[in-house]
Amino acid sequence: MDIVINISSGLCLFTGSFLCISGGIGILRFPDFYTRMHAVGVTDTLGAGMILIGLMMHSTDFLVLAKLVIILLLTLLISPTTSHVLAKAALHNGLVPELTPDALDQTSLDLKKKGKTSSNP
Amino acid sequence: MNNIVLLTLLVVVAIAIIRMKDLFAVAMLSGIYGLLSASFFVVMDAVDVAFTEAAVGAGISTLLLLVVISMTGRSENSTRHKPLLALLIVAITGGLLIYGTLDMPYFGAADAPIHSHVAPRYINDSMQEIGIPNIVTSVLASYRAFDTFGEVVVIFTAGIGVLALLSVVRRPEDSDNIASINDSMHEQHLVIRIVTKMLIPFILLFALYVQFHGDYGPGGGFQAGVIFASAIILYVMLFGLNTARKVINQTFIQLIAATGVLLYGCVGIASLLNGGNFFDYNVLANDPIAGQHFGILLIEWGVGCTVASVMIIIFFSFAARREVQQKNENQHDKNQELL
Amino acid sequence: MLMGLFNNWIVVVLMMIGLYIMIAHGNLIKKIVGLTIFQTSVFIFYISMAKVDGGTAPVLADNFSQYANPLPHVLILTAIVVGIATTALALSLVVRIKEAYGSIEEEEIQKQDNQIQSEQKIGGQM
Numbered sequence: 180m181d182i183v184i185n186i187s188s189g190l191c192l193f194t195g196s197f198l199c200i201s202g203g204i205g206i207l208r209f210p211d212f213y214t215r216m217h218a219v220g221v222t223d224t225l226g227a228g229m230i231l232i233g234l235m236m237h238s239t240d241f242l243v244l245a246k247l248v249i250i251l252l253l254t255l256l257i258s259p260t261t262s263h264v265l266a267k268a269a270l271h272n273g274l275v276p277e278l279t280p281d282a283l284d285q286t287s288l289d290l291k292k293k294g295k296t297s298s299n300p
Numbered sequence: 301m302n303n304i305v306l307l308t309l310l311v312v313v314a315i316a317i318i319r320m321k322d323l324f325a326v327a328m329l330s331g332i333y334g335l336l337s338a339s340f341f342v343v344m345d346a347v348d349v350a351f352t353e354a355a356v357g358a359g360i361s362t363l364l365l366l367v368v369i370s371m372t373g374r375s376e377n378s379t380r381h382k383p384l385l386a387l388l389i390v391a392i393t394g395g396l397l398i399y400g401t402l403d404m405p406y407f408g409a410a411d412a413p414i415h416s417h418v419a420p421r422y423i424n425d426s427m428q429e430i431g432i433p434n435i436v437t438s439v440l441a442s443y444r445a446f447d448t449f450g451e452v453v454v455i456f457t458a459g460i461g462v463l464a465l466l467s468v469v470r471r472p473e474d475s476d477n478i479a480s481i482n483d484s485m486h487e488q489h490l491v492i493r494i495v496t497k498m499l500i501p502f503i504l505l506f507a508l509y510v511q512f513h514g515d516y517g518p519g520g521g522f523q524a525g526v527i528f529a530s531a532i533i534l535y536v537m538l539f540g541l542n543t544a545r546k547v548i549n550q551t552f553i554q555l556i557a558a559t560g561v562l563l564y565g566c567v568g569i570a571s572l573l574n575g576g577n578f579f580d581y582n583v584l585a586n587d588p589i590a591g592q593h594f595g596i597l598l599i600e601w602g603v604g605c606t607v608a609s610v611m612i613i614i615f616f617s618f619a620a621r622r623e624v625q626q627k628n629e630n631q632h633d634k635n636q637e638l639l
Numbered sequence: 640m641l642m643g644l645f646n647n648w649i650v651v652v653l654m655m656i657g658l659y660i661m662i663a664h665g666n667l668i669k670k671i672v673g674l675t676i677f678q679t680s681v682f683i684f685y686i687s688m689a690k691v692d693g694g695t696a697p698v699l700a701d702n703f704s705q706y707a708n709p710l711p712h713v714l715i716l717t718a719i720v721v722g723i724a725t726t727a728l729a730l731s732l733v734v735r736i737k738e739a740y741g742s743i744e745e746e747e748i749q750k751q752d753n754q755i756q757s758e759q760k761i762g763g764q765m
Binding site: 303304307308310311314315317318323326327330333334337340341344345346347348349352353356357360361364365368369371372373376377379383386387389390391393394397398401402404406407408409410412414415418419422423426427433434435436439440444447448450451454455457458461462465466516517518522607610614617618621625 | 640642643644645646647648649651652653654655656657658659660662663664665666668669671672673675676679682683686687688689690691692693694695696697698699700705706707708709710711712713715716717719720721722723724725726727728730731732733734735737738743744746
């Protein structure tokens with residue numbers, strides 16, 4: 180039983196770390212703010228979640244387990260909201276996403292209709 | 301091993317702060333610096349300090365820097381001359397300091413002089429004399445209560461200073477103008493408003509938990525005050541300063557800040573009146589241990605009140621000043637267009 | 640000796656980086672960030688002095704006998720809070736300087752001050 184817990188906890192921690200590293204590589208390699216936001220938002224939430232699950236399997240005390248569950252729920256709630264807020268702030272300030280030319284015309288038209296400028300900051 | 305990696309990352313972040321010209325990036329990097337040093341403190345077994353540094357250094361400090369950068373401009377002018385004299389001074393001072401550290405005891409040595417005189421008395425006698433598990437709280441609140449009193453007064457003074465520098469006289473017609481600008485902005489932020497409304501009660505509850513759990517684990521008045529203030533600041537940022545002023549009256553908050561310091565001082569005076577020394581909690585109740593618990597509870601409550609109120613006051617002052625500046629800029633632009 | 644004194648040397652490096660930012664950069668906000676780096680390096684110095692090999696955090700527990708030194712922890716708790724108070728006051732001063740001079744670069748503020756001084760001297764002579 181111990182060895183099963185150790186192996187699964189190790190797998191969860193390893194997956195979590197790998198997801199966080201891949202989020203970091205995404206920030207460096209993706210071309211545009213919105214794609215970078217997407218890379219970090221998704222992988223950081225899941226990565227932190229997997230690390231917390233890996234820690235939960237090792238905890239012996241019920242109080243520690245309860246605290247880790249609460250932290251997991253709060254992370255799942257707050258981290259996507261943060262990505263949403265950042266992307267919304269960027270759109271509100273006029274940062275236009277890099278798209279193919281037809282999609283770009285449509286996006287510029289939508290932004291102009293809402294009354295925001297569509298020039299890069 | 302852990303401390304080598306963390307310290308190297310700290311040096312890398314610090315060098316990046318030197319090289320950056322964009323102040324927004326500098327503010328973010330200073331937040332990362334605070335978080336890395338909080339992780340370093342955890343590795344060094346300093347859990348209370350790590351908690352405080354994470355709340356203050358990575359939270360409030362970054363927030364205040366961002367508010368000020370939004371008021372004063374985002375980029376730094378590049379220097380025209382090379383700062384060779386500064387580099388020379390820094391190199392000489394650094395060399396002398398490194399020469400001075402060659403005599404110091406090695407990292408982690410248990411027989412260093414620092415561990416031999418006062419600390420064993422605190423560690424061995426804290427449970428019998430005061431009766432709470434967290435030795436840092438017992439030293440902070442009971443053995444060295446006078447230093448903590450000075451610290452609370454310093455925070456209060458900083459709050460007074462910021463009020464003196466940044467307070468604006470509010471006229472009723474200003475509130476209406478600013479309110480109309482804010483209302484049109486906040487209707488669109490549906491997701492953020494709902495998530496924030498869900499989260500703020502839990503943050504406030506967590507602040508209370510940290511306040512009263514400081515006896516048994518990391519925590520105490522300072523961390524609780526900062527967390528409480530950050531919940532209120534979140535509300536202010538989202539719903540606008542006017543709505544927040546209707547919910548939380550600024551005069552009331554200023555009163556609470558003063559009451560916290562007064563409570564702290566009155567505990568000391570009550571000890572004097574009961575026959576003991578200043579801040580001697582043994583005389584506050586029939587049993588010395590119960591007296592210690594009562595005294596620590598009261599002064600941690602005073603510390604928490606003052607820290608939370610002063611952080612809220614500081615943020616309110618910065619936000620109000622920013623609103624007035626923006627309103628003056630809008631009027632200036634309108635006047636330019638009319639001309 | 641490198642491993643034993645590594646923490647102290649990194650503290651000196653960070654202190655010197657903070658000092659360099661404060662001396663060599665003209666922007667007032669950059670100077671405040673440099674002050675924060677300087678302060679945090681001193682905190683790291685004290686906390687790494689307090690660590691004991693084989694000890695744990697200074698919260699009394701049944702299965703541990705050696706604890707880290709609690710006294711530097713208390714001193715640094717006070718220092719962190721005093722540091723944020725200083726930073727808040729410094730930032731409010733920067734806001735007022737920007738309103739009064741229109742800029743937060745040290746050289747431009749110095750130029751405006753010199754101009755005002757020379758105008759006052761000319762006005763005093765007349």
